[in-house]
Amino acid sequence: AQSVAQPEDQVNVAEGNPLTVKCTYSVSGNPYLFWYVQYPNRGLQFLLKYITGDNLVKGSYGFEAEFNKSQTSFHLKKPSALVSDSALYFCAVRDTIGSSNTGKLIFGQGTTLQVKP
Amino acid sequence: GAGVSQSPSNKVTEKGKDVELRCDPISGHTALYWYRQSLGQGLEFLIYFQGNSAPDKSGLPSDRFSAERTGGSVSTLTIQRTQQEDSAVYLCASSLAWQEAFFGQGTRLTVV
Numbered sequence: 693a694q695s696v697a698q699p700e701d702q703v704n705v706a707e708g709n710p711l712t713v714k715c716t717y718s719v720s721g722n723p724y725l726f727w728y729v730q731y732p733n734r735g736l737q738f739l740l741k742y743i744t745g746d747n748l749v750k751g752s753y754g755f756e757a758e759f760n761k762s763q764t765s766f767h768l769k770k771p772s773a774l775v776s777d778s779a780l781y782f783c784a785v786r787d788t789i790g791s792s793n794t795g796k797l798i799f800g801q802g803t804t805l806q807v808k809p
Numbered sequence: 810g811a812g813v814s815q816s817p818s819n820k821v822t823e824k825g826k827d828v829e830l831r832c833d834p835i836s837g838h839t840a841l842y843w844y845r846q847s848l849g850q851g852l853e854f855l856i857y858f859q860g861n862s863a864p865d866k867s868g869l870p871s872d873r874f875s876a877e878r879t880g881g882s883v884s885t886l887t888i889q890r891t892q893q894e895d896s897a898v899y900l901c902a903s904s905l906a907w908q909e910a911f912f913g914q915g916t917r918l919t920v921v
Contacts, residue, residue: 724907726909726910728912734914735900735912735913735914735915736852736900736902736912737912738909738910738911741908741909743907780849782851782852786907789859789862792907793907794840794859794906794907795857795859795865796842796854796857796865797842797854797902797910798854799844799851799852799854800851801851802850802851802852
């Protein structure tokens with residue numbers, strides 16, 4: 693079965709500094725990977741995805757993520773953090789049904805990002 | 810509508826009562842998901858519908874929980890004989906097959 697792990701419960705970074713939120717996965721076959729963000733008292737918003745193609749994926753709000761097959765990682769990054777980036781971030785991988793990636797989304801535990809002025 | 814719509818947005822119910830939560834997915838989306846989230850916590854998978862395939866019910870916590878999706882569109886999650894531990898935000902999402910899922914704003918269920 694597929695799984696995804698976010699090893700950090702919380703990440704603290706100063707505004708203007710680069711940020712990284714870590715995600716590792718375990719899959720059989722090629723992974724379909726996603727990042728979501730949840731602001732307080734809001735639903736989840738899609739940020740970016742990796743299905744195939746370039747290992748560096750760019751998404752909304754200046755975020756990007758790097759797919760690394762050898763390290764089974766899909767870390768979320770941003771070159772310069774903003775206070776408004778403070779939120780709860782979830783990594784997800786799509787489960788497989790047979791040989792196709794059409795199963796449910798499996799989410800990590802979430803990482804709280806705190807950006808301080 | 811443009812996005813996933815859930816109703817009601819808030820529901821307070823007495824312990825032991827049944828509740829129904831509704832999800833209107835994005836038109837044309839073949840996949841529909843239900844998750845629940847306790848305060849500040851992660852997402853707990855409940856059930857997944859994909860096209861005409863049998864739903865993945867592996868996340869339903871007990872037989873008090875059930876869900877259906879009528880006509881491949883609207884879905885209803887039913888919780889019978891609610892318990893206090895059922896209090897959570899119930900999130901619905903939809904997607905085109907294996908693409909990214911889009912989430913509704915959720916239904917906050919409080920069992921008193």
